[in-house]
Amino acid sequence: MLVQSDSLSFAEHVKDGSACLRVNSLLKTYQGRGNVIEDVSFGIMPGEAVALIGGNGSGKSTLLKCCLRLIEPDRGEIEFLNQKILDLNRAQLRVLRSRVGLVFQHHNLIPRLSVFSNVILGAIGRKGGLRTWRHCFSTREIREEAMACLEKVGLPHLAASRADMLSGGESQRVAIARALMQRPDFLIADEPVASLDPRVGREVMELFMELNEQERITFFYVSHDLDHAIQYSNRILALQHGRLIIDDRSSLFTKGELREIYH
Ligand SMILES: Nc1ncnc2c1ncn2[C@@H]1O[C@H](COP(=O)(O)OP(=O)(O)OP(=O)(O)O)[C@@H](O)[C@H]1O
Numbered sequence: 439m440l441v442q443s444d445s446l447s448f449a450e451h452v453k454d455g456s457a458c459l460r461v462n463s464l465l466k467t468y469q470g471r472g473n474v475i476e477d478v479s480f481g482i483m484p485g486e487a488v489a490l491i492g493g494n495g496s497g498k499s500t501l502l503k504c505c506l507r508l509i510e511p512d513r514g515e516i517e518f519l520n521q522k523i524l525d526l527n528r529a530q531l532r533v534l535r536s537r538v539g540l541v542f543q544h545h546n547l548i549p550r551l552s553v554f555s556n557v558i559l560g561a562i563g564r565k566g567g568l569r570t571w572r573h574c575f576s577t578r579e580i581r582e583e584a585m586a587c588l589e590k591v592g593l594p595h596l597a598a599s600r601a602d603m604l605s606g607g608e609s610q611r612v613a614i615a616r617a618l619m620q621r622p623d624f625l626i627a628d629e630p631v632a633s634l635d636p637r638v639g640r641e642v643m644e645l646f647m648e649l650n651e652q653e654r655i656t657f658f659y660v661s662h663d664l665d666h667a668i669q670y671s672n673r674i675l676a677l678q679h680g681r682l683i684i685d686d687r688s689s690l691f692t693k694g695e696l697r698e699i700y701h
């Protein structure tokens with residue numbers, strides 16, 4: 439099967455020392471499940487867009503969560519934005535996470551709040567937590583920034599709408615605007631367009647790529663859509679039963695070749 443390329447291997451990233459996410463020999467075990475992530479090593483360079491693919495249960499979400507220590511790995515090293523995250527205390531971890539925008543399949547907006555308020559919530563991490571939430575609302579600078587984020591995702595006209603009145607695609611755009619409000623260095627997304635129709639799904643992926651290319655936000659996402667994985671990334675990682683079996687440039691793959699990993 440396809441294995442890590444010479445050009446973009448982990449060793450290469452380690453050698454030049456510039457990867458912004460570096461995972462080395464990661465192991466994650468769930469009780470009764472054995473190794474869900476086994477000896478996984480890779481690096482992501484600043485500005486890259488990297489798609490993570492693999493069958494159901496292959497460990498993709500577990501890997502993303504380990505990268506932010508939302509779950510604890512059993513073994514290995516993770517360096518994220520120049521910090522060894524397994525050595526960080528809770529406060530340090532909170533600061534690190536505030537630099538990483540997260541977007542999930544289900545957008546997790548607060549339904550009864552307006553779109554605008556949901557976007558402002560993205561600033562909480564960098565503004566010192568919920569205590570300053572009220573203060574955020576009263577700051578003109580923050581309000582203008584929230585509108586600018588909504589403009590980036592094409593939804594300034596919906597600022598006053600309640601979040602539970604939106605379509606799936608609109609909700610996902612608001613979730614992206616909320617993530618942008620964090621001023622993230624890195625965006626992580628787990629199946630961000632899985633619940634959207636194909637046209638809206640493409641639009642949202644194109645939005646991610648615009649942010650990646652124009653604002654240089656590094657983008658690491660999970661997808662089951664192989665067309666997306668090829669088109670909207672410069673590199674593809676693939677997991678099979680918790681092991682990394684592909685780490686290479688997207689342009690090298692056809693959809694047919696990638697389909698092999700699901701056998
Ligand atoms: N909290 C948990 N406790 C025990 N087992 C878990 C837990 N979370 C995940 N698993 C198991 O770990 C394996 C990997 O799960 P994970 O959610 O990472 O897969 P995935 O690749 O994201 O799958 P999908 O494509 O379905 O989202 C699965 O077998 C899953 O059942």
Ligand SMILES: [Mg+2]
Nearest residue numbers: 498499500628
């Ligand atoms: Mg998953």
